[in-house]
Amino acid sequence: MTPITLHRKTLLSVAIALSAVQLHAAGFQLNAQSATGLGRAFAGDSVIGDNASVIARNPAAMSLFDQQAISVGFETITTDIEVKDATYSSNVNPATPATTTNANTDSVGGTSIAPNFYYINPVSDKFAWGINAYSNYGTKTEFDEDYAGKEYGGKTDVKSLNLGIVGSYKVSPALTLGAGIDAVYGQGVFTRPDTDYSGGKDVLNIDANGWALGWNVGAMFELNSYNRFGLDYHYSPDIDAEGDVYKYNPASPNAAPVSDTVIMPLPDIAEFSGYHRLSPKHAVHYSIQYIQWSEFDKLETEKVGTIKEYNWKDAWHYAIGTTYYMNEQWELRAGYMYDTSAQDNTRSVSVPDSDRQWISAGFTFKPDTVSSIDFGATYLMGKDVEVKEATTHPQAPSFNISEINGTTHANAILLGLQYSRSF
Template sequence: MKKFTVSCLAIAGLSSYQVHSAGFQLNSQSVAGLGRAFAGDAIIADNAAVIAKNAAAMSLLDRPTLSIGAIAIDSKVELTDILYTPPSSSTQSLGDTTIDNLTVVPNFHYVHPVEHSRWTLGTTLHSNFGTDVEFDRDFAAPEFGGTTKLSSVNFGLSAAYEATDALSLGLGIDIIYGKGEISRPNLLNIDADGTAVGFNTGIAYIINDNHRLGLSYRYAPSLDASGTVDPLNGLATDLSVPLPDILEFSGYHRLHNRFALHYSLQYITWSEFDALTSPSFDDPIKDYQWQDAGHLSLGMTYDLQERTELRAGYMYDLSPVDQINSLSIPDSDRHWFTLGATHNFSQALSVDVALGYIVGEETKIDESMTIVRTSNIAALTNNSAWLAGLQLNYRF
């Protein structure tokens, strides 16, 4: 079983009102990618951010390129029709609850073609996971509420080799640092951090000047926590949570000198995320039993004029939640609608802007928890988010 640090548990673990992507994945590596709902991200290579999706596609950049940007995520989860049955008491109706959160996720990418060779090198610094959620202290069902905070940083080094004029191969190493905090009053307290090493590989295939395909695979690392893990006073220092691998296929097709279509199909092995465990305890701390999922995204780009490109996209993001659902992860299938643009101020300098709206399908939660006696909560959840990004690209 693969393991993931409790520092990144906050993204994966006991609660995450992060509504940016289904499950607890972040899509925030590229502002240009956001504008097209990340369609074609593993092959388009319109800036250095492609290193975060497919190292092989770095070969498409013929000049050293720097991309620096950030995406702001304004998310909302609405809980309605809440019925709470506390231990040793009758069922009561709770008032509607709304949880808002504003997060800014930065990114940094640099790609450098090696002169007089078929090699391209690159480095990236971005976040794949993250959330910051806090229920009100007076939330009437504290064992289902509490606080979840996470920050994670992915530092990557990659290389691409142009095997032929049509085929490039890529390989990269990922070093992940995460820090997280989870608390449930009188039930759970987690505060820990950790690092781990994973890898990614990819292929870029150029059919001709107007058509190209990309395939990438990202292996989920194994991380071990260090810190405080205290589920109901059963103190431990380690906790494990499985994390999935990611497989992505992308295509780009220029159908007119000003117009192109692109797409991505991403498959995520969420079935590996079965339970949160600790070597200190015989039983899982929390069962999830998720199913494999992923997303399908479609996008288009249009060259409005010589220096300005417009883009738009749609993504259907499939939730991995199966038979077991939880108020702490009110996940649902999501629909993304995005717009974006790039303006080239010169041959060297360009700026990307993007705006996106995510809406999740309404989901019914019915969750029980047994501590000394059983408590239960049921509710309808609706989640949504606005995303806005700005990114600067410089070609040396």
């Protein structure tokens, strides 16, 4: 093997490792706090107060409860991701033609489960406190090991857990304020399988986890029992995830994983919501949510430094919904959300992000006066997005040693089930 060939293979291996980590951008927001909210596309979710799950959005809404209340449930998220009209090419030698391969696939998505738990304890007619456990962020994608563009695929499985304690104080009959502390746990597994350039070894393998502290504040203003507004803000911390990091290096092919700290920035979230019961049987509700994804400018570790620049943009959710109070036992609800993409100019095959539409429906069944069972379902529709990713030669920017072109499309089905009870 000549020195120039070894040098080119080393450059390609490093570029593969860096580009593959793009899937670490899997800090996608999860709207998985409750089956009730899922059934209305989370429209007005921070001020309706059907059950204890409202504290995930706005702690001030605890003033709506005059009895202890619990809520427990889960949500499943099943993604359907397609890469179509795609080609992959690679070449480490500018003097020879590139090898081009079909890079279409429709077997990328997966299913994740996000459980949740909430408890509210009204101490007096002015003060209440509560605890919660739910997830705000996470994603799961997995390409086949024989996918043509391995350095742009692989497996990513990111999970998060938010453990919080919240309190609220009713300042006046119209105004309630709330606040809380969040302990946020994040865990990520990232693997990129071997390529022709890695000698049968994985190109990348990261397994890391860590904790960080965040906080939230909220306010609720009640015109009357049928009309109210809410405003809340969640500060999300950067998570320092510690674990083993392995990146293939031809110069040290037998090197072991090293202990490192991966720094994952998470976005702050602000939301305004409204709820209006227009008649004894009908209500409308809405929300506007701002997600500061521009916080996710880069991914880095303490030892390696900057791994990848992202420069994402801030995103928005716009949701509107309606509830039909059929009788004392049944409630029906539906909602629509338009959800904007966090990605800007940089797109990725591994992270098929786009503007999305949510079509949601659900119901509540009350078997008695103190308990309820909720079911919610959402069909999430993404858009076709053209993607071009390339790995350029550091010493010849006009020459790509690896390139993938195609169109990505991602849809998802979300299902939620929940049990709630007051005491």
